[in-house]
Amino acid sequence: MVSIELHPEPITSGAFAPFGDVVMLEGAEQRVINEGATIRYHDLAKIDVSDEGGRAITSIFRGSPRELPFRLRLMERHPLGSQLFWPLADEPYLVVVASPGEPPAISDLRAFHVPAGIGVNYAKGVWHHPLLAINHECDFFIVDREGPGSNLDEIPFPDGTDVMLHGLSV
Amino acid sequence: MVSIELHPEPITSGAFAPFGDVVMLEGAEQRVINEGATIRYHDLAKIDVSDEGGRAITSIFRGSPRELPFRLRLMERHPLGSQLFWPLADEPYLVVVASPGEPPAISDLRAFHVPAGIGVNYAKGVWHHPLLAINHECDFFIVDREGPGSNLDEIPFPDGTDVMLHGLSV
Numbered sequence: 001m002v003s004i005e006l007h008p009e010p011i012t013s014g015a016f017a018p019f020g021d022v023v024m025l026e027g028a029e030q031r032v033i034n035e036g037a038t039i040r041y042h043d044l045a046k047i048d049v050s051d052e053g054g055r056a057i058t059s060i061f062r063g064s065p066r067e068l069p070f071r072l073r074l075m076e077r078h079p080l081g082s083q084l085f086w087p088l089a090d091e092p093y094l095v096v097v098a099s100p101g102e103p104p105a106i107s108d109l110r111a112f113h114v115p116a117g118i119g120v121n122y123a124k125g126v127w128h129h130p131l132l133a134i135n136h137e138c139d140f141f142i143v144d145r146e147g148p149g150s151n152l153d154e155i156p157f158p159d160g161t162d163v164m165l166h167g168l169s170v
Numbered sequence: 171m172v173s174i175e176l177h178p179e180p181i182t183s184g185a186f187a188p189f190g191d192v193v194m195l196e197g198a199e200q201r202v203i204n205e206g207a208t209i210r211y212h213d214l215a216k217i218d219v220s221d222e223g224g225r226a227i228t229s230i231f232r233g234s235p236r237e238l239p240f241r242l243r244l245m246e247r248h249p250l251g252s253q254l255f256w257p258l259a260d261e262p263y264l265v266v267v268a269s270p271g272e273p274p275a276i277s278d279l280r281a282f283h284v285p286a287g288i289g290v291n292y293a294k295g296v297w298h299h300p301l302l303a304i305n306h307e308c309d310f311f312i313v314d315r316e317g318p319g320s321n322l323d324e325i326p327f328p329d330g331t332d333v334m335l336h337g338l339s340v
Contacts, residue, residue: 025230034233034300041230043316049226056219056226058254058313060195060211063204084228086311088258130204141256141311143228146213 003162007169008094008111016112019097019126021045023086023119045121047143049081054147061140063133072096072163074156075104075127081145086119089138096132096165100125103155106163113168134167173332177339178264178281186282189267189296191215193256193289215291217313219251224317231310233303242266242333244326245274245297251315256289259308266302266335270295273325276333283338304337
């Protein structure tokens with residue numbers, strides 16, 4: 001049995017950069033529009049969905065909460081496009097990622113704790129665990145890819161592998 | 171002086187159809203994913219941004235509240251792409267629209283009251299008033315177009331025109 005205890009770190013743009021974008025107002029380009037009535041925080045993530053005739057679509061994911069510690073069984077990736085999650089609930093959530101390329105070893109996994117009001121955009125091909133809502137059922141606004149081709153790879157961890165995800169240490 | 175009092179109607183997909191999509195969970199295709207842990211409400215709006223080499227971008231608009239009744243001074247349109255607004259605050263908002271084509275007469279305007287938790291996606295070329303938050307400052311998640319070409323036309327109402335937008339009648 002190979003066992004790992006995965007503890008999330010607080011997300012930052014720098015730490016998450018190998019995996020995609022942290023989607024947030026802080027640091028964004030601000031444009032004042034609508035005769036001063038609106039601030040536009042402009043172009044917050046790299047939407048990268050055009051490979052093989054793809055196009056951007058918008059969806060909402062309703063995620064059931066995971067009870068922590070939570071045993072991870074698999075990772076997935078979207079080889080043809082980015083996938084953006086914007087949290088609609090006033091709740092934090094967790095993400096588990098690994099760099100694009102070969103299926104990750106469990107020692108390659110990185111876990112992040114994302115506060116309410118901050119989104120993530122997985123870059124094309126980045127390995128990630130499916131949505132990890134915690135505490136409550138949570139909705140997320142999604143921007144990802146629709147189009148020809150196979151855009152989902154799922155890789156279960158090998159038998160005898162035990163990956164336990166914990167909450168943020170206080 | 172040509173004067174009009176504009177009273178919003180409650181938004182419905184049918185009434186809004188000439189202007190774009192009402193973005194909502196109700197009626198959406200539901201897909202159960204992530205081994206049952208997530209419901210995907212799939213592809214909620216027609217994201218139409220590829221004209222003239224355009225691509226989808228994501229932004230956040232922070233809208234100052236308008237005091238009602240509010241005098242409208244202009245309409246705008248994006249001739250090259252759709253523009254989606256998803257409300258992030260737990261607040262209703264108003265939209266004022268007119269069909270694509272020639273700049274609208276004030277008698278062509280339609281106003282809608284949109285409850286919290288429901289978005290709108292203006293179809294390409296649809297005339298609309300800039301963001302109309304009410305009650306409080308409100309953030310909206312935006313999906314629209316970036317790319318070559320001129321994607322904003324603004325048309326002020328003629329002098330001597332008075333368009334007053336009211337709140338939803340109770």
